[in-house]
Every structure is written in C-alpha cells, then in structure tokens.
Amino acid sequence: MMTEHVLTATNIDKSFALDDSSIDVLRDISLHVNPGEFVAIMGKSGSGKSTLLSLLAGLDQPTTGSVVLNGEDLTAMTEEDLALKRQSDIGFVFQSFHLIPTLTVQENVEFPLSIARERHPERVDRLINAVELGHRRNSFPHQLSGGEKQRTAIARALVAQPKILFADEPTGNLDEKNASQVMDLLLDLQKVFNTALVIVTHDPGLAKMADRTITIVDGRLV
Ligand SMILES: Nc1ncnc2c1ncn2[C@@H]1O[C@H](COP(=O)(O)OP(=O)(O)OP(=O)(O)O)[C@@H](O)[C@H]1O
Numbered sequence: 001m002m003t004e005h006v007l008t009a010t011n012i013d014k015s016f017a018l019d020d021s022s023i024d025v026l027r028d029i030s031l032h033v034n035p036g037e038f039v040a041i042m043g044k045s046g047s048g049k050s051t052l053l054s055l056l057a058g059l060d061q062p063t064t065g066s067v068v069l070n071g072e073d074l075t076a077m078t079e080e081d082l083a084l085k086r087q088s089d090i091g092f093v094f095q096s097f098h099l100i101p102t103l104t105v106q107e108n109v110e111f112p113l114s115i116a117r118e119r120h121p122e123r124v125d126r127l128i129n130a131v132e133l134g135h136r137r138n139s140f141p142h143q144l145s146g147g148e149k150q151r152t153a154i155a156r157a158l159v160a161q162p163k164i165l166f167a168d169e170p171t172g173n174l175d176e177k178n179a180s181q182v183m184d185l186l187l188d189l190q191k192v193f194n195t196a197l198v199i200v201t202h203d204p205g206l207a208k209m210a211d212r213t214i215t216i217v218d219g220r221l222v
Helices: 049-056 079-088 105-115 121-130 146-158 176-193 204-208
Strands: 007-018 021-033 038-042 064-069 090-093 164-168 196-200 212-217
Touching (some): 021 049, 021 064, 038 049, 038 204, 049 064, 079 090, 079 105, 105 146, 121 146, 121 176, 146 164, 164 176, 176 196
Parallel strands (some): 038 196, 038 212, 090 164
Antiparallel strands (some): 007 021
C-alpha cells in the first residue's frame, strides 16, 4: 500500500529582493513528511532553516516550486484561504511563543477554534490539563514563566487537531529543565494525536529523538 505523505515540497526556491539585487536563500529543495513522523531540520545559522519552515507551513510563499499539504497545494491558494488553512490544518510553535497578550491561557488555546467558529470545550480542557496548566487557565501570558508560555503555545497549536505541527527552535528560549519538559510533552502529544512534527533545532540531543534529520547547507539539502 502506498502511504499518502502529509507534506510534499517539490523543487522549492526562495529568493528575497534586497534593494537592487536579490539573495537566493533556498535552492531546489524537495522533501516529504509521512503521517505521524518526527523530522528535525538542522543546519548552521543563516543556512535557511526558518525560511524553509515558513514555506512548509504556509506562512510565506516560495519563489518557485510547490508545497502540498494534505493533498492541497499551498502555493496555489489565496492569502485568505491560506490563513484559514493555517488555523485549521497546521500547528505552529515559535521560539518566542507568540501568545496573544490580552487573552488568558484558556482563551489563547481556544483562539484557533474561535476563528473557525467551533467550540470543543472538552478538547480544550484535556489539552490544558495535558500541558499541566489547569491551575493557570485564567492567567495572562505576562504572568507565566517561559516554560508555561511555551506549554500554552503547544496546547494552542494542537487544539484544531492538525495533521502536522511545525516548531521553530521551540526550546530556544528555555532553560535546560523547561526545555526537556516541553520536548517530552511535545513528543507525548505527537504520539497521542499522531501528529507529524517538523522541528528546526540547533540541539543535537533533540535531533537524535527524531525519526529523520534533514540538514541544510547554504540553502540546499545535503
Ligand atoms: N525577509 C528576508 N529578506 C531578506 N533576507 C532574508 C529574509 N529572511 C531571511 N533572509 C536571509 O536568509 C538567510 C537564511 O535565514 P534563516 O532565518 O532562514 O536562517 P536560519 O538557518 O533559520 O538561521 P538561524 O539558525 O540563525 O535562525 C539569511 O541570510 C537571512 O539573512
């Protein structure tokens, strides 16, 4: 039986315009991610990891090439459709958390559902408890530690039950203890929900836990 990939990127190039020249950041990248698979993206600073992750997650568009997620070509979608898709089918966790400061933990977790005009109170509860923030559900982001913020962001990223979760250095702003708690949690939830996980990391220890590691050198896969 042929397995359907959750994500397929084909011949991606990305350049950015700089004044009167342009800079080629990614060249001819093709890759796929299987359902439930954990893929780590590694490479030196400036090699293009974050740029690649943004393209795979539909946060930005490649200059050429295609990104197909759950059978839909993100590069052929309007910005409006893409925005909806990001709320419903794609989870994203950033190094710097990106929580909404005026919303509580619970409201942040509910946010992707509210955009889709859905309510799943039991799922929200289950996720808030899974990230061990039941006692902090009414706190605002500025009242939380870094680890608590990132745990909130993980619950939010999973609340719409996406088939794939992207994380850009999710433990980069955390101390060792919080980093390992956040990673353990992410891996537990990945298994529970059978979510594919694509993580950009500098941490070889974290990459070791991955099913597969992809390395970028100067914008190319090696
Ligand atoms: N919007 C942009 N405009 C111009 N250049 C950009 C833009 N975004 C990224 N770049 C350039 O693309 C290259 C790759 O950046 P990217 O952030 O993807 O690297 P990275 O591998 O994630 O690095 P780090 O590990 O330091 O976060 C860098 O040279 C960066 O300056």
